[in-house]
Amino acid sequence: MAMSIWEYANPKKFMQTSAWALPWVTVLSVLCLLGGLVWGFFFTPDDYKQGSTVKIIYLHVPAAMMAINAWVMMLVTSLIWIVRRHHVSALAAKAAAPIGMTFTLIALVTGAIWGQPMWGTWWEWDPRLTSFLILFLFYLGYMALWEAIENPDTAADLTSVLCMVGSVFAILSRYAVNFWNQGLHQGASLSLDKEENVSDVYWFPLLICIAGFVLLFVTLVLLRTRTEIRARRIQALQAREKLA
Numbered sequence: 001m002a003m004s005i006w007e008y009a010n011p012k013k014f015m016q017t018s019a020w021a022l023p024w025v026t027v028l029s030v031l032c033l034l035g036g037l038v039w040g041f042f043f044t045p046d047d048y049k050q051g052s053t054v055k056i057i058y059l060h061v062p063a064a065m066m067a068i069n070a071w072v073m074m075l076v077t078s079l080i081w082i083v084r085r086h087h088v089s090a091l092a093a094k095a096a097a098p099i100g101m102t103f104t105l106i107a108l109v110t111g112a113i114w115g116q117p118m119w120g121t122w123w124e125w126d127p128r129l130t131s132f133l134i135l136f137l138f139y140l141g142y143m144a145l146w147e148a149i150e151n152p153d154t155a156a157d158l159t160s161v162l163c164m165v166g167s168v169f170a171i172l173s174r175y176a177v178n179f180w181n182q183g184l185h186q187g188a189s190l191s192l193d194k195e196e197n198v199s200d201v202y203w204f205p206l207l208i209c210i211a212g213f214v215l216l217f218v219t220l221v222l223l224r225t226r227t228e229i230r231a232r233r234i235q236a237l238q239a240r241e242k243l244a
Contacts (some may be wrong), residue, residue: 006084009080009084009087010088011229014225015226015229018222020227022219023189024225025219026083028215029212029215029218031212032208032209032211032212035212036206036207037058037204037212039208040057040202040205040206040209041058044201044205045201048109053114053118056113056114056157056203057206057211058205058206059209060133062206062210062212066213066217067100067103067104067106067133071163073093074096077090077162078090078091078156078160078163078164079160081156081160087156087230087232090152090160091161092221093163093225094146095162095224095228096203098139098143099224101139101140103217105136107132108136113127135170136171138169141162142162142163142166151213152232154177186242
C-alpha cells in the first residue's frame with residue numbers, strides 16, 4: 001500500500017492518473033455545487049431569527065472549512081517534500097495556495113456580510129475572525145515567497161517552513177471558539193461532538209455544498225499541479241538548450 005501511494009510522486013504517473021480523474025471530479029463538483037446552492041438558496045425556508053441571511057452558510061461554512069483544510073493539505077505535502085524530496089508534493093502545495101487563499105477571502109467576505117445585520121458590524125476583532133485574517137495573510141506571504149526565490153528547491157524548502165508556522169493559525173481559526181469563551185462568533189455549524197447541529201432543513205443541502213467545495217478544491221489542485229509540472233518541464237528544457 002505504501003509503495004502504491006509513493007508511485008504518484010512520479011510526475012509521469014501523477015499526470016496519467018490526474019488526466020483520468022479530472023473529468024470525473026469536475027462533473028461531480030459542478031453537480032454538487034449547483035444542486036446544493038440551488039436547494040439551499042431557493043428551496044429552504046427563512047430562519048425565524050436570521051431571516052434569509054441564514055442562507056449564507058451555504059457559501060460561508062464550506063469556504064471556511066476548505067480554507068483551513070487547504071492549509072492542512074499544504075502542510076502534509078510540504079512535510080513530504082522536506083522528508084522525501086518529492087517534487088510533485090512541493091508543486092501540489094504551491095498549486096493549492098491560491099485556491100486556499102480564495103476560499104479564505106470568500107469566508108471573510110461572506111462572514112462580514114452575515115455579521116453586519118446579525119452583529120451590527122462588518123468586522124469584530126473576534127478570536128476566530130482575527131486568526132482567519134492572519135491565515136489569509138499567511139497565504140499571501142506563502143505565495144509571495146514562492147515568487148521571490150528563483151531556485152525552486154530553495155523556494156520549496158522555505159515555503160515549507162512558512163507553512164508549518166502558519167499551521168498554528170489554521171488550528172487557532174478552527175478551535176478559537178473552544179479556546180476562548182468570549183467573542184461574537186458562534187460554535188461550529190456541523191460538529192461530531194454535538195448532539196444537535198443546524199436544522200435538517202439546512203443540514204442536508206449544506207452537506208451537499210461542502211461536498212461540492214471539496215470536489216472543487218480537488219479539481220483545481222489537480223489542474224494547477226498539472227500546470228506546475230508542465231511549467232517545470234519547460235524550464236528544464238530551456239535550461240538544457242542554453243547548455244547545449
